[in-house]
Amino acid sequence: MLGRLKQMLIKEFIQVFRDKRTRFILIIPPIIQMLVFGYAATYEIRHVPAVVLDLDHSQESRELISLFSSSPYFDVQRQLTDSRQLGDLIEQGKTTVGIEIDAGFARNLRKGQTAPLQVIVDATNSNTALIASGYITQIALGFARNYQQDRINRIAPQLVEAIPSVELEPRPWYNPGLSSRWFFVPGVIGSLTLVLVVTLTAFAVVREREIGTLEQIMVTPIRPAEFILGKTLPFFLIGLFDVSLIAVVGTLWFQVPFRGHISVLLTGSILFILCMLGVGLLISTVSSTQQQAMVTAFFFIMPAIAFSGFGFPISTMPQWMQYLTWLVPLRYFLVVLRGTYLKGVGFEILWPQMAAMAGLGFSLLTIAILRFHKALD
Amino acid sequence: MPELDNSVVVENLCKRFGGFVAVDRINLEIPKGEVFGFLGPNGAGKSTTIRMLCGLLKPTSGRASVAGYDVGREPEAVRQNIGYMSQKFSLYNDLKVIENLRLFAGLYSVSSNVLRERIDWALAMANLKGQENLITGTLPGGWKQRLALGCAVLHKPPILFLDEPTSGVDPISRRQFWDLIHHMAEEGVTVFVTTHYMEEAEYCNRLALIFRGRIVALGTPSELKRGSMNGELLLVACEPLGNAVEVLQSAPGVLDAAVFGNALHLVVPDAVAAIPQIEMYLKQHGIAVGGIEKIRPTLEDVFVSVTTGRDATGEMKP
Numbered sequence: 255m256l257g258r259l260k261q262m263l264i265k266e267f268i269q270v271f272r273d274k275r276t277r278f279i280l281i282i283p284p285i286i287q288m289l290v291f292g293y294a295a296t297y298e299i300r301h302v303p304a305v306v307l308d309l310d311h312s313q314e315s316r317e318l319i320s321l322f323s324s325s326p327y328f329d330v331q332r333q334l335t336d337s338r339q340l341g342d343l344i345e346q347g348k349t350t351v352g353i354e355i356d357a358g359f360a361r362n363l364r365k366g367q368t369a370p371l372q373v374i375v376d377a378t379n380s381n382t383a384l385i386a387s388g389y390i391t392q393i394a395l396g397f398a399r400n401y402q403q404d405r406i407n408r409i410a411p412q413l414v415e416a417i418p419s420v421e422l423e424p425r426p427w428y429n430p431g432l433s434s435r436w437f438f439v440p441g442v443i444g445s446l447t448l449v450l451v452v453t454l455t456a457f458a459v460v461r462e463r464e465i466g467t468l469e470q471i472m473v474t475p476i477r478p479a480e481f482i483l484g485k486t487l488p489f490f491l492i493g494l495f496d497v498s499l500i501a502v503v504g505t506l507w508f509q510v511p512f513r514g515h516i517s518v519l520l521t522g523s524i525l526f527i528l529c530m531l532g533v534g535l536l537i538s539t540v541s542s543t544q545q546q547a548m549v550t551a552f553f554f555i556m557p558a559i560a561f562s563g564f565g566f567p568i569s570t571m572p573q574w575m576q577y578l579t580w581l582v583p584l585r586y587f588l589v590v591l592r593g594t595y596l597k598g599v600g601f602e603i604l605w606p607q608m609a610a611m612a613g614l615g616f617s618l619l620t621i622a623i624l625r626f627h628k629a630l631d
Numbered sequence: 632m633p634e635l636d637n638s639v640v641v642e643n644l645c646k647r648f649g650g651f652v653a654v655d656r657i658n659l660e661i662p663k664g665e666v667f668g669f670l671g672p673n674g675a676g677k678s679t680t681i682r683m684l685c686g687l688l689k690p691t692s693g694r695a696s697v698a699g700y701d702v703g704r705e706p707e708a709v710r711q712n713i714g715y716m717s718q719k720f721s722l723y724n725d726l727k728v729i730e731n732l733r734l735f736a737g738l739y740s741v742s743s744n745v746l747r748e749r750i751d752w753a754l755a756m757a758n759l760k761g762q763e764n765l766i767t768g769t770l771p772g773g774w775k776q777r778l779a780l781g782c783a784v785l786h787k788p789p790i791l792f793l794d795e796p797t798s799g800v801d802p803i804s805r806r807q808f809w810d811l812i813h814h815m816a817e818e819g820v821t822v823f824v825t826t827h828y829m830e831e832a833e834y835c836n837r838l839a840l841i842f843r844g845r846i847v848a849l850g851t852p853s854e855l856k857r858g859s860m861n862g863e864l865l866l867v868a869c870e871p872l873g874n875a876v877e878v879l880q881s882a883p884g885v886l887d888a889a890v891f892g893n894a895l896h897l898v899v900p901d902a903v904a905a906i907p908q909i910e911m912y913l914k915q916h917g918i919a920v921g922g923i924e925k926i927r928p929t930l931e932d933v934f935v936s937v938t939t940g941r942d943a944t945g946e947m948k949p
Contacts, residue, residue: 257737257740258737258738258740260737261733261734261737261738262738264733264734264737265723265726265730265734268725268726268730269723269725269726272725273725465719465721465724466717466719466720466721467721467722467723469687469717469721470715470717470721470722471738472687473685473686473687473710473713473715474710474735474738474739475707475710475711475738475739475740476738477707
């Protein structure tokens, strides 16, 4: 038993490490993907292109515009002179935000009346539009409050004390800078692990089926369980190596804090990799060529990531879909990743996720092994 | 291992894939040390049978025992006692020659004290001494095939299953390969080999002809040539051939007519009586006859003879 397993493992490792391309695939693409996703996967907006149409030419309007130009969120590229230009620029995609200050803006303010400020946002990307509008609101409200206080100060300084106000004191726990990168980098670690382990495992088994070596191996006295173990153990170790690699790169490069205990993350990773080995094996049992395996893996990976809470919050999905996400192992692993990275919590909090992954992993591997027996026929 | 005279016993073995019957109630007994050929066209059920005998496929019904073990119930014991070579080269191309040998020795649990000796023996047999460190994928076809045989016999199996072992191999390598097979048979190894090369079938001690999942003839090559034709064979030289075939296929007393090279092969119930009748018949139809003689049938004639006259289900026409 152990002798046969040992032979399978020796063979598997020779194959992995002999091939230059395989060695490369295990190391370089995960690092590149970590860096690319780390930079690209973010909800934050900075340097949104903006244009300004100032028809008022007052001190107030210039002050307001300077608030926009000095904000890190907007790049005020041009001052326009004609409101038709604004429409053209947005349509051509050359600018995202257009701020229009109509004539009479300052006059209204000075009279103590409401002064309208028209803002046009390209909402093709609703997310960017939403966040940009939020920042615009902040800037405009800040301007208005300062203006009001100046006026009160000048007209009736004694009233300043009497005006009630609410001071917001937000305390964003675990991510005080509200950096979306802190949210995404742990997610990227999980998604990359998923893609790597599922595809490597599925391909490794299907390749043997495709070139006929699987049949040659199965006429030896080896048991299917020994074959499967011999095939998956190397990818388990490779998966663990790759998780560590991308976790280290992600943590050091993007300066995401790791506050939990390494043993918690390691346990979560092991359970998650077992789930993904099961998925990879399952894919290999329904595919007879590598091409089929690729298509099948693709059909699994896309929804698995969409349903995991990687980018879209599960709580906003329809209820029935939320139940579906319970079957997605990545959903639990992301909680473990974010829990250990940002919150620094341990098993006492994360045990339900660990248990769910253990249960899913056990079921997936069992189904995969049973199906593998059948697929030999 | 149970003591037995027959290495392979097959009783009413069937394999169905959905509605398709790939192997239909076949029966076989193969004694120890025999080179047994399984001959038939592609899709006749050769590979399916061999895969059931190796425990790769479960029979739908019927039973088979190999080396005394039931293939359905004790597939692992069966596998320890057989060597298998598939029609497609299926060793690891990215491993070295020696690594493939070590892998299969390990999978067959060849004990470590005879490991070196067995690998040396396999290398010598496959004529690959000194090539141990070549990457398998870079070997020429004939070498690969000898290596595959070497890997299949490392554990000294008493029975060897070869599924079209010589497909895609040049004639000289094929000849060398058959010499190896006979050498092993002399040492008591039973060899079960499938092929669709008629000339290869002549190397076998005994043959089964399989057609549409059924065994349609069984015997030594010479028995088959003598007994399995339902008639005698005539070689007819005539002009033009195409016309002659058409005419003869409906001629009285002619069981079958087919073009063979630049002449015709004719199956008739009685050669001596038929020769003058055929000559007359052809002349009546305006065909020039060069000569008619009785010949010994080849296996190909036998095969054509036993398979024609069967309808799509493999049943004999009344």
